[in-house]
Amino acid sequence: MNEAIGAVRGVYGVWLREITRATRDRGQMIGGVSRPIIWLLILGVGLNPYFRGEVYGQVAYVVPYTYLQFLFPAVIVLNIMYTSIQFAVSMIWDREFGFLREVLVSPMPRSLILLGKVLGGATVATTHGGLVLLLARFADVTLSFGEMAAALGFMFLLAFGLTSFGIILAARVRSFEGFGVFSNTLILPLYFASSSIFPLDPSLTRTQAVTSYPEWLVFLTRANPMTYAVDALRGILIDFNQFPTVLGPAIVLGMAVIFFVIALIDFNRT
Amino acid sequence: MANIVSVENVRASYGGTVALDGVSLEIEEGSSFALLGPNGAGKTTLMNILCTLRAPQDGRVLVAGHDVVRAPRLARRSIGVVFQTSSLDDRLTARENLNFHGLVHGLAPKRRRFHIERVLELVGLQDWQDEIVRTFSGGMRRRLEIARALMHEPRILFLDEPTVGLDAQTRQQIWEYLDQLRTERKITILTTTHYIEEVEDADVVCIIDRGKIIAQGSPEALKAEHGRRWVQADVTHAEARKAILAQFPEARPLGARSIVAPAESIEADYLQTEPFKDKLTEIRYREPTLESVFLSLTGRDLRDRTDGEREAQMAEGRRGGRR
Structure with a gap:
C-alpha cells in the first residue's frame, strides 16, 4: 500500500515537472495558439467557398459540411501532433543536461518514470488541442458537453500515443537540431496524407477514388494511421466518418499501447 | 562498526x-x-x-x-x-x-x-x-x-x-x-x-x-608509509637534465621540464653550483603530503587539476551556448 502511494507520488512528481516547464515555455504556448488560428483563418476561410462541389463549375464530391467544419477536427489533430512529438525534445534535454541521472538514482522504477513523462507530454498536448476547441463556434461547429468530453478523452489517448512515438524517435536521434529537423519533416507529410484537408469520398468505391486521386496518394492515406485518428475525431465533433466508427479509436488505442511499450524497451536499455 | x-x-x-x-x-x-x-x-x-x-x-x-x-x-x-x-x-x-x-x-x-x-x-x-x-x-x-x-x-x-x-x-x-x-x-x-x-x-x-x-x-x-620529502628541480636545459639524471640514480623526470628525487638522495646545494646553476629555473622541497604519496606510488604528479578546471569551464561554456 505504501509502495503504491509512493509510486503515485513519483508519477505525479514527474508529471508536475513537465506541466510546470510547459507553462514557462512561452514559445511553445504561442505556437500552440497561433498555429490553429493560421490554419483555420487562412486555409479554412480561403478554401471554404471551393468545397461543397463546385470547382470552376465542375461538380466534384458532395460532403454535407463546410470546409471549415471539415478542417476543424484535423487542425486539432495537427496541434496535438506538433506538441506531442516535439515534447520528446525534453527527453533529449534531460539526457544532455544530466537531469535524467537525478531520476534514475531515485527508487522509482523506470516504467513509472516514463509513464510520468508521457502523461505530462500528453496533458500538455491535449491542452493545446483543447485550445482549438475554443474556436469551435467560429468554425460553425456546435458541441454538447458530452461531445466535448468525448473529444478531450480521445485527444488525450491520441496525445499519449504520439508522445510515446516522439520519445521513440528521440531515443534514435540524440541531438536537438537533428530531432527538430527530423520531426518537422515527419509531421507535415503525416498530416497532409491523413485525409485532413481533403476527403476520400465514402460514397465512391476504391476504383472510383483512384480515378479522381492518384493511386499512390490513396494508398498513403489509407496506410497512414493518422487518417483514422482524424476520422474518429470528425465522427465525434461533426458526425462525419469516412471509415467504420470503431476503427479510429481502435487504431489510436493500439498506437498508444504499442508505442509506449517500444519507448519503454528503449528507455530500459539506456 | x-x-x-x-x-x-x-x-x-x-x-x-x-x-x-x-x-x-x-x-x-x-x-x-x-x-x-x-x-x-x-x-x-x-x-x-x-x-x-x-x-x-x-x-x-x-x-x-x-x-x-x-x-x-x-x-x-x-x-x-x-x-x-x-x-x-x-x-x-x-x-x-x-x-x-x-x-x-x-x-x-x-x-x-x-x-x-x-x-x-x-x-x-x-x-x-x-x-x-x-x-x-x-x-x-x-x-x-x-x-x-x-x-x-x-x-x-x-x-x-x-x-x-x-x-x-x-x-x-x-x-x-x-x-x-x-x-x-x-x-x-x-x-x-x-x-x-x-x-x-x-x-x-x-x-x-x-x-x-x-x-x-x-x-x-x-x-x-609512502610519504617522503622530495626535491623538485625545474630544469629547462635538456643536457643538464640528462646530466643530473645520470648522476643521481634515484632521481626521475617529472613532466617535460622537471626532475624529482627523494630529498635524502640528492644534494640540493650541489644543484645550485656549476655546471647546473644557470640552467635551473626553480628548486624546492616538497614535504610529505598526500600529493607526494601519489608521486611516490606512481612516479607521476596529480597535476591534472588545471585540466579539470578547464574542462569544467568548457562544459559550462557549452551549456551557456546552448541556451
Whole structure:
C-alpha cells in the first residue's frame, strides 16, 4: 500500500515537472495558439467557398459540411501532433543536461518514470488541442458537453500515443537540431496524407477514388494511421466518418499501447 | 562498526578500455571516505556503479546491505548522490527542484515541506527558494544539489568531485556543510576528488590510478608509509637534465621540464653550483603530503587539476551556448 502511494507520488512528481516547464515555455504556448488560428483563418476561410462541389463549375464530391467544419477536427489533430512529438525534445534535454541521472538514482522504477513523462507530454498536448476547441463556434461547429468530453478523452489517448512515438524517435536521434529537423519533416507529410484537408469520398468505391486521386496518394492515406485518428475525431465533433466508427479509436488505442511499450524497451536499455 | 559499502573485485570497461581493474574496498558506517586520483583513474565509473547507474562487468557491490545489480531500487533508497556535473532542472525554482526530489522518493506532503525547510536552512538558500535555478551561480547550484541529496535522509552521501570549478571560498563553505553533516547526522560520506588538500580531513583515503587501488589508509598512515620529502628541480636545459639524471640514480623526470628525487638522495646545494646553476629555473622541497604519496606510488604528479578546471569551464561554456 505504501509502495503504491509512493509510486503515485513519483508519477505525479514527474508529471508536475513537465506541466510546470510547459507553462514557462512561452514559445511553445504561442505556437500552440497561433498555429490553429493560421490554419483555420487562412486555409479554412480561403478554401471554404471551393468545397461543397463546385470547382470552376465542375461538380466534384458532395460532403454535407463546410470546409471549415471539415478542417476543424484535423487542425486539432495537427496541434496535438506538433506538441506531442516535439515534447520528446525534453527527453533529449534531460539526457544532455544530466537531469535524467537525478531520476534514475531515485527508487522509482523506470516504467513509472516514463509513464510520468508521457502523461505530462500528453496533458500538455491535449491542452493545446483543447485550445482549438475554443474556436469551435467560429468554425460553425456546435458541441454538447458530452461531445466535448468525448473529444478531450480521445485527444488525450491520441496525445499519449504520439508522445510515446516522439520519445521513440528521440531515443534514435540524440541531438536537438537533428530531432527538430527530423520531426518537422515527419509531421507535415503525416498530416497532409491523413485525409485532413481533403476527403476520400465514402460514397465512391476504391476504383472510383483512384480515378479522381492518384493511386499512390490513396494508398498513403489509407496506410497512414493518422487518417483514422482524424476520422474518429470528425465522427465525434461533426458526425462525419469516412471509415467504420470503431476503427479510429481502435487504431489510436493500439498506437498508444504499442508505442509506449517500444519507448519503454528503449528507455530500459539506456 | 559495520561496513555500509562493500566493493569486491569490481571490473568495468568502456569498449576496449579498462576503467576498473579488480577494485575492492570497504567503507565503515559513519566514516568519511575519499577516493583520490587523477582524471580518468576510474573514480566516476566506480561512483556510477555505486549509485546503480552502471552495472559492473564482474565482482559484487553491496550498498547498505543491498546488491546494486540485484536490488538496485533498495540500494537507491539509502543513497544521496551529488554528480560531478549539475543535474538540477534549471527552469524550475530551487523549491520546485527539492519538491520534485521529495515526490520521486515518495515522501508525504508534510514530510516534504519539513525536509525542504530543513535542507534549505542547512545550505542557507532560504532567501532564494523561489528563484529559477538558471539565475544561480555555480556555488549556489552545488549547495542546492547537496541539499537535494539530503532531502530523503540517506545513510550514505556520494559526492563526485563536489567542488570542481568552484572558487576557494565556496569550496571551503561546502566542506563545512559536509563536516557538519558528518558530526551531527552520522552520515557516511564518500567523495571523489583530485584536490589533495580536500582529503586531508577524511578518515580513509583511497588512492586510485588507472583503474586500480594503489594505496588505502588514513592520511597520516599513508604519509608515514609512502610519504617522503622530495626535491623538485625545474630544469629547462635538456643536457643538464640528462646530466643530473645520470648522476643521481634515484632521481626521475617529472613532466617535460622537471626532475624529482627523494630529498635524502640528492644534494640540493650541489644543484645550485656549476655546471647546473644557470640552467635551473626553480628548486624546492616538497614535504610529505598526500600529493607526494601519489608521486611516490606512481612516479607521476596529480597535476591534472588545471585540466579539470578547464574542462569544467568548457562544459559550462557549452551549456551557456546552448541556451
